[in-house]
Amino acid sequence: MKILIINSGSSSIKYQLMVMPTNEVICSGMIDRIGLETSNVTFKTSSNTIEETLPIPNHKVGLQKVANMLLDAEKGVIKSTSEIGAVGHRVVHGGSDFSDTVKIDENVKAKIKQLFELAPLHNPANLEGINVAEEIFSSAEQIAVFDTAFHQTMPEVAYKYAIPNYLLTENKVRVYGFHGTSHKYVSEKAIENLKSNSKIITIHLGNGCSMAAIKDGKCIDTTMGFSPSNGLIMGTRCGDIDQSVVFYMIKNLDYTPDEVNSILLKQSGMLGLTGYSDLRDIESEAEKGNKDCQLALFMNAYRIKKTIGSYTAALNGLDAIVFTAGIGENSSHIRKLVCTDMDYFGIELDQEKNQIRSKEIREINTPNSRTKVLVVPTDEEYEIANQVYHLLQN
Template sequence: MHILVINSGSSSLKYQLFAMPAEQPLCSGLIERIGTEDSVIRHKILTGQSPQTIERKESIVDHAAGLQQMLNLLSDSDVGVIRSRDEITAIGHRVVHGGEYFANATLITPTVKETIKSLFSLAPLHNPINYECIEMAEKTFPNAKQIAVFDTAFHQTMPEYAFRYALPDALYRDESIRAYGFHGTSHKYVSQKAISWLNKPDASLISIHLGNGCSITAIQGGKSIDTSMGFGPLSGLVMGSRSGDIDPSVIFHLLANGYSSDEVSNLLNKQSGMQGLTGFSDMRDIGKAVNSGSAAAALACEIYAYRVRKYIGAYAAILNRLDALIFTAGVGENDSSMRQRICSNLDFLNIHLDPQKNSALSGEIRAIHTDDSPVRILVIPTNEELEIANQSFALLHND
């Protein structure tokens, strides 16, 4: 069967079409800067002897227009990979927030849609767009099954003592204020890969997702038991433009000194993290600044790595055993110098990185620990779209 995966962001639309159960990608695409006059479409055809890429700029006013462009490319007479939209059996949607309602991939029904709407306030930048794309996909592909895979679902196995905040009980019971965690689809995908590689179903793992957004998750036997992101995606590690953990007193101080709540939110989400420390949010730019002798960039990298090491220590304590560290996402997969910084001075946890292996660039799963390291260190490329396709196929197959 053909399963189309739609991963919609606030101003972007990412998609992949898979032939399942072979897990064969037929095409993939990314539409960026939706809502502007200089939107960018990058569409890659993966069938045939060599990949073919189409890239163009044009005005895409909203996600509906983006979905139409995607459909046009999928079924184009020259470069299309389907003849009819009815060839698509199911569409798997990434939905950011599922609250406490969803712990698995879910067939979308009117009731499910109403529940997603009820969670708009918990993910105001993402759930409304996810919902909009579901409605548009229902109209565009009326014969396809629509399936939701939630970022928060993987973390629903966290025990209550891990996800509850020390706040008045009514705030949890009535306002649903608790830690939910995010990047769950990525953490699940790479942890399952690690479990298979280790051949150890009960493995104790720490999965480190380092992209523009960053999170770290403690995983025992394939289940999340704690994670760094909480009620929203702001807490935990230092990120591209998000602050990560700060003392809440900083917020009160800013509010008392003339900042509005919107200004504080914008500051912590868009002007902080590596952006605030260096003027850059992209680690490639920061790496160039370090190599050029920037003391601010070098300090920012130490802050970034130090925060990850703190969480590694904390999660090793709650796991009470550590079989492997996993690095994934853009920075985790590609920045060998940051992996080196993070893994330094962790000898007491029996974590020993091999510098030569760390610098190697090839391999689907790269083992970068020394031969005598009790704890494995793995670099595993994440593939959220494939994970969504797999979960969607499993749901339909079991159904």
């Protein structure tokens, strides 16, 4: 069965066409920097790689570009959309309605839309991907895989907020956690590497960032909560902030609630600190002496280091930390900042190994490091395809 995986992030689209259950990848690619004039488009097969830079204003245009490349008469990989048996969609927020992979119908789409306010940078893009895919791949099964599912193993002590109980029981206000597909995949790969069900902290760093504490293969805590807006400093999201700031901005600075929401989600984080949302630009400017960019990088790493400390306490120990996703896999500078002055936790980084770029899982700690430091390339697309295939088989 040919399964097309569509992973619509807040500013990117990853896609992959696979044959299951053989795990054969027919083609893969990515569109990043969506919304900018310099969006990057890649399309890879076993014999071809196409790279383009062009404006991709939104996810709908991006998904139409993906479909055109798949069907291209000269370099495409399918002759008809009917060749694709299923389209697997990564959906960020499933709320309390979805804890498993499901077939998409109008009811599922309506519930995804109801959750727009809780994942405003993601669920709209996810639903757009579903709508466009239904038009283009009309004969395929449309399947949703939810980012919140992996975190359903969190104990009540971790997922419950200290607010009136009825807000949980009646309104489902709780910690849900996100990037679950990635945390699940890389933690399983790390456990295979360590050859034991260990105490692991997974660190997913991209335009959106999150961490998870994983004990014996199960998530016991995670940094994102009711929505994917809190926790670490992100590309445009502020992460953790005193809620009083929100009321201060509304009552004293005359912002509307919608304006505050936009500022904290779309104008804050690394963008608010530096004027840049892409870490590659920020690192480049920092090297040139830009003080704002230098400080932002230290702030980013400082927040991650504090979370490593708290999660080590929650796990009652630490066997490994795992870096993954676009920044986690590729930014040796961020990894160095995070692992510096962490000897109390038994973390010692090998500077030469840290500079290596690879598509393979690798250890970048010194031989004397008590805690393993792993870089595990995430493969959310494979994880989604696997879940889609098993749902349809069952």
